[in-house]
Structure formats: structure tokens, C-alpha cells
Amino acid sequence: MKAYAIGGYKEPVTLHDLPEPVAGQGEVLVAIAASSVNPLDSRLQSGAFKAILPYEMPLILGHDLAGTVVAVGPGVIQFKAGDQVFACAGNGRIGTFAERIAIAEKDLASKPIGLSMLEAAALPLVSLTAWQALVERAQLRSGQRVLIHAGSGGVGTVAIQLAKHLGAQVATTVGTANVGLAKELGADVVMDYRKEAFEERLNGYDVVLNTLGPDVLEKSLKVLKPGGKLISISGPPDPAFARLIGANWIVRQVMRLGSLKVRRSARRRGIDYSFLFMRPDGAQLSEIAKLVDAGTIRPVIDQEFDFDATPDALERSASGRARGKVVIRIAADGAVGRPDV
Ligand SMILES: NC(=O)c1ccc[n+]([C@@H]2O[C@H](COP(=O)([O-])OP(=O)(O)OC[C@H]3O[C@@H](n4cnc5c(N)ncnc54)[C@H](OP(=O)(O)O)[C@@H]3O)[C@@H](O)[C@H]2O)c1
Structure with a gap:
């Protein structure tokens, strides 16, 4: 073939x-x-x-x-x-x-x-990622506030729709050309990352879904309230992930040291930092398919x-x-x- x-x-x-x-x-x-x-x-x-x-x-x-x-x-x-x-x-x-x-x-x-x-x-991959971050890991509930970075990306476009379905208030960061798209998808607060510093506008959030680099990750801590959750899919991987995949000693040390800074900053603020690597799951995908057929996610x-x-x-x-x-x-x-x- x-x-x-x-x-x-x-x-x-x-x-x-x-x-x-x-x-x-x-x-x-x-x-x-x-x-x-x-x-x-x-x-x-x-x-x-x-x-x-x-x-x-x-x-x-x-x-x-x-x-x-x-x-x-x-x-x-x-x-x-x-x-x-x-x-x-x-x-x-x-x-x-x-x-x-x-x-x-x-x-x-x-x-x-x-x-x-x-x-x-x-x-499949992006909707399972959004599901495992928002439903499974964050256990996002109605009335909570979530910041979804890169709302115009593959993951972000689905995560916004899923978070709205769960009843959350959704803020997102997008480029100028994608402000309209993020609003159409249901985001309540849409920030143009080229014009506005999200960390100066938002505070007291329950959850951040990070899809971007270390700079955005660090700034995201400032928008979360104590007890909030910072879930990153773009790294750095943490020791819990190293254990999950049964990583060898060297990889475990690399992941421990690579995530030390953000884990320390998070702990000081009473925030839970975790790295998520999505996994395939047909049962979750069936739930997502129901939301698609109901017109909730496109x-x-x-x-x-x-x-x-x-x-x-x-x-x-x-x-x-x-x-x-x-x-x-x-x-x-x-x-x-x-x-x-
Ligand atoms: N750990 C996991 O299981 C997992 C799963 C899926 C994805 N990921 C990772 O998550 C990241 C996102 O994945 P994706 O599929 O959503 O990527 P993507 O579709 O390639 O994201 C592209 C989008 O990101 C936006 N963007 C770029 N820089 C931005 C910034 N500073 N602020 C806000 N938006 C920005 C771009 O908008 P502009 O053109 O306007 O800049 C573009 O619309 C990737 O690093 C990917 O590898 C990890």
C-alpha cells in the first residue's frame, strides 16, 4: 500500500x-x-x-x-x-x-x-486532548473560569467549544485575524496576543490550558487563583508523566529538572501544575461524536x-x-x- x-x-x-x-x-x-x-x-x-x-x-x-x-x-x-x-x-x-x-x-x-x-x-487527536485536559484532568464545572491559549489552533478550537458545553466561562488568546473565529466558537473573553498582555487582564481563574512555550506558561501562573490548575500540553513534562510512561532514570531526571522551575513557582502560589500527554480512547471519542452530532462541537x-x-x-x-x-x-x-x- x-x-x-x-x-x-x-x-x-x-x-x-x-x-x-x-x-x-x-x-x-x-x-x-x-x-x-x-x-x-x-x-x-x-x-x-x-x-x-x-x-x-x-x-x-x-x-x-x-x-x-x-x-x-x-x-x-x-x-x-x-x-x-x-x-x-x-x-x-x-x-x-x-x-x-x-x-x-x-x-x-x-x-x-x-x-x-x-x-x-x-x-480525534485534538478533541481527545481537549477532553482529557478539561473533563478528566481539570474536572471543569459549570461557572468555573478557564483560559485556553491559542484558541485558533487545532486543540484550542475544540477546547473552547467543549469548555462552553461544560458551562465554563472561557477566555482565550488568539492573533488579530482569529479574534472573530474565537468569538464564533463561543469564547467570552478574546485577547489578541499581539496587542494585549493576558496576564494583566485576567485573574482568579480556575484552570489554564497551556499550548504554548515557557514564557506563556510562567505568565499563566499569574492568572490562576490558589487551588487552580495549570495543565500544559506543550511541556515541560513532569515527574508524574515520567512515572506514567515508565521512563528510565536519565529521562526521569531530565523531566524532573526541566519542570522544576514551573513546579516550584506553582507550589508557591498553591497551584497544581501538570503535564498532559493525550492517549487514544475510543470510548471518549464516542462521547465526543455525540457532541458533534448534537451540534455542540464542530x-x-x-x-x-x-x-x-x-x-x-x-x-x-x-x-x-x-x-x-x-x-x-x-x-x-x-x-x-x-x-x-
Ligand atoms: N501533549 C499532548 O498530548 C498534545 C496534544 C496536542 C497538541 N499538543 C501540543 O500543543 C500545541 C498546540 O497544538 P495545536 O494542534 O493546537 O497547534 P496548532 O494548531 O499548530 O496551533 C496553531 C495556532 O496557534 C496560534 N498561536 C501561535 N502562537 C500563539 C500565541 N503566542 N498566542 C496565541 N495563539 C498563538 C496560531 O495563531 P496565529 O497564526 O494567529 O499566531 C495558530 O492558529 C503544540 O505544541 C502541540 O505539539 C500536545
């Missing part, structure tokens, strides 16, 4: 002809109709995660998919050939910039009925690319300027031909 992969870290993403995947125990073979790009894809390509996510080469990039079930492996009960699904592929088992993938049944969910394949492929698409322009799609995402998600059309009609299995 055709797939976009790297032959080694820091190497360009090129088209490869690779062996057909086969659905093993508990796995589902999906013909991928569409995918979307996440900043994680280019960071994997650069080798930034090789200490915690060891992959064999060639490595097919891509986490998100929407597509049609072609075959199921032994033990699969929830899905059958012909079902339309979407998913974020598990760390260690990624590879959705490809015609087909064998993916764990537990990572899959039925595609929202009201979305095209391209729209559905825009959601995907925001920055740009569409054809499969043969996958390297351009990665470049667009890596620019850091995407407004919502960069999506890739892998099959022309969303129902690719059945492979020989």
Missing part, C-alpha cells in the same frame, strides 16, 4: 510502497479516507520524541483517521466491514498517512453521522491537501499558523477500494 513515511529521524517524508497491514487479535483493518496533521507529526519526524516513543523505521507518520472498516481480526465485537469510523492511532502504532491501517478496536469510534470523512479526520478546517501533497500539509501545520486543522484527502470518494485480505 502507499504511505508517507520517514526512513530515519530528520529525513524528509516521502511516498513508500509498504506491506499491507493485517488485523491481528482485537484489531480492525480500516481503509483510510482522510487524515489530519498534528504538530506531533513533525516533532516525531525531527526525533524530538525518540527517548520516550521509540519507533522502527520506516515510520509512517499520522495519528488521525476517518475511514471504512475493511476487515476485523479475531476477538473484535464492536465493528464490522463497511462501518464508518474515526480514531486517533495509539502511540507506538501510528501511521495514518497511508491507504490502510490495522488499529486496536478500543481506539476506534463510529464516525459522527453529520460529518464528511475530511471533517471527521480533523477531530471541526474547524484550515486547509485541505490531496494525498500526494502530504509533505506540503506537514509543512503547513509546522508553520504554527494553522487556523484549526490541516486535513489530507487520502481516498477520492471517502470509500477506497477493498484490498486483498
